[in-house]
């Protein structure tokens with residue numbers, strides 16, 4: 001896909017910044033390292049790039065943000081992820097659905113690298129079946145009373161505000177679902193102990209035990225599942241861009257390695273078995289990038305088309321899993337060693353087949369759209 005001059009310039013800006021200012025990432029940054037990196041990105045204008053200028057953002061397109069995330073992730077995945085979260089990730093729920101007051105309160109802090117937002121959607125018994133959530137938000141005077149729990153909330157230990165999906169009605173239908181912003185420190189709200197996942201990222205549960213949340217924190221009331229998913233499709237593409245950048249980093253290292261490593265008296269790139277693996281990886285990367293860019297540019301109001309998002313999400317996830325696995329293979333024992341980041345790249349890429357909706361669920365959604373039939377998963 002041919003990029004416009006503007007698209008290319010944002011890609012170049014991110015690439016240049018990454019090469020000059022970022023250290024090669026071999027693990028997710030945590031604690032003070034995480035926050036100082038966020039401030040570095042903020043100082044150079046990289047956080048919240050799609051957010052409106054009046055709050056300190058740059059009003060860029062979702063596509064430009066994707067290009068930047070991909071470039072930054074090739075060098076430092078934490079940086080790419082911070083740009084993703086603040087630009088087209090969880091922060092975009094506030095941008096797309098929030099009130100003017102909420103935007104004024106949170107967006108400038110997000111853009112300046114002082115506030116991180118978490119997403120509380122999944123529940124112990126409602127993962128793929130997202131509309132089965134049971135967390136309730138009951139309207140009472142000037143507040144909502146929340147009861148229930150969430151699971152798998154990424155980087156909850158770093159977040160001070162959470163977008164929480166809840167049921168605002170009691171019909172038992174998806175139309176009960178809306179979302180509300182819950183701040184850390186809210187009475188009755190607890191963030192669980194962070195637990196490390198396979199890629200070294202921390203995830204936590206959230207607990208709501210008669211949590212009292214002011215009414216002004218309401219993001220969107222009932223009948224909002226579709227609107228929430230419209231925003232979430234952008235989040236999915238951000239994760240795909242992160243994954244593609246990581247797969248490209250693994251590939252670039254591998255190209256260098258196969259030209260240096262010698263066996264049987266010659267560089268291993270001289271072997272046809274290796275050459276074909278390289279060619280296959282390249283084709284997968286090119287195809288994944290094309291689909292991601294297509295989905296990123298087919299947007300309305302910075303929200304992607306849902307089928308294009310599913311196609312890109314699934315293809316990038318599966319290509320990155322295969323590519324990072326083959327990169328380990330081509331590094332032999334060094335690939336399996338924790339001295340090299342190849343195994344970390346693989347562990348990061350592996351998440352993309354599950355997070356943001358599993359590849360099976362996206363296939364079912366696509367089939368439903370192609371066949372113009374609703375397939376009730378409960379019957």
Ligand SMILES: Cc1cc2nc3c(=O)[nH]c(=O)nc-3n(C[C@H](O)[C@H](O)[C@H](O)COP(=O)(O)OP(=O)(O)OC[C@H]3O[C@@H](n4cnc5c(N)ncnc54)[C@H](O)[C@@H]3O)c2cc1C
Pocket residue numbers: 118119120121122123126127128129150151152153154197351354355356357358359360361364377
């Ligand atoms: C790295 C990571 C980060 C995450 N971050 C967050 C976060 O910040 N906030 C949040 O709320 N959640 C988060 N999640 C949770 C994520 O959204 C869920 O894990 C995902 O939706 C799958 O739900 P589940 O884990 O309950 O799996 P299940 O729904 O139990 O699925 C288990 C298996 O069954 C298959 N399956 C289920 N239903 C069907 C079906 N109808 N047809 C075919 N196959 C089916 C699935 O594809 C899967 O293989 C994260 C997950 C990961 C891995």
